[in-house]
Amino acid sequence: AQSVSQHNHHVILSEAASLELGCNYSYGGTVNLFWYVQYPGQHLQLLLKYFSGDPLVKGIKGFEAEFIKSKFSFNLRKPSVQWSDTAEYFCAFSRGYQKVTFGIGTKLQVIP
Amino acid sequence: EPEVTQTPSHQVTQMGQEVILRCVPISNHLYFYWYRQILGQKVEFLVSFYNNEISEKSEIFDDQFSVERPDGSNFTLKIRSTKLEDSAMYFCASLLGQGQTQYFGPGTRLLVL
Numbered sequence: 001a002q003s004v005s006q007h008n009h010h011v012i013l014s015e016a017a018s019l020e021l022g023c024n025y026s027y028g029g030t031v032n033l034f035w036y037v038q039y040p041g042q043h044l045q046l047l048l049k050y051f052s053g054d055p056l057v058k059g060i061k062g063f064e065a066e067f068i069k070s071k072f073s074f075n076l077r078k079p080s081v082q083w084s085d086t087a088e089y090f091c092a093f094s095r096g097y098q099k100v101t102f103g104i105g106t107k108l109q110v111i112p
Numbered sequence: 113e114p115e116v117t118q119t120p121s122h123q124v125t126q127m128g129q130e131v132i133l134r135c136v137p138i139s140n141h142l143y144f145y146w147y148r149q150i151l152g153q154k155v156e157f158l159v160s161f162y163n164n165e166i167s168e169k170s171e172i173f174d175d176q177f178s179v180e181r182p183d184g185s186n187f188t189l190k191i192r193s194t195k196l197e198d199s200a201m202y203f204c205a206s207l208l209g210q211g212q213t214q215y216f217g218p219g220t221r222l223l224v225l
Contacts, residue, residue, distance in 0.1 A: 034213070036216075042218075043216060043217065043218035046213060049213055090155065097207055097209065097210045098168065099160055101157065102147075
């Protein structure tokens, strides 16, 4: 069955620290990869996506992610987090027009 | 930017009652989805809908659930006889086509008492 693993369920960082959230997916074929963010009390928003091309993708708010096909990974990074990045982050993938499969999410808490 | 909208934002119902959750997908999109997120758990796929029929459904989507696109703009999820374990946030999503991104609505928080 296709699935997404997120390695860290809860991360606490100080402002200006660097962030890396791990994500691995299990599916052998071509996938579309996503990171969604859910700020407290708000709905899911797309942070960035990878469909094809350059495996290093840049999203909103200074986030980026790197697709490493050989490792089935799509890790999210940000060089310097801010308090406003406190949110829950979901890694996800889909195939074509089919359903999006989500990871369990990582709660990020940034301490001022 | 166009958005997926959902109503109501919150719904409280008694166990055994029927509920209808409504979604207005982005107007030119062709694929429609329902997901749910039980508190503290991950977002789970329920059903996808294309060309006026269900294209895929999960094990969760049993006979108590149904979907409909009654008028070309709304996309509804009906739960016929709600159970306590149906309490969750329900998200609608829509997609223009392959190679595009699914856009999610803000969700309806359903509480079954």
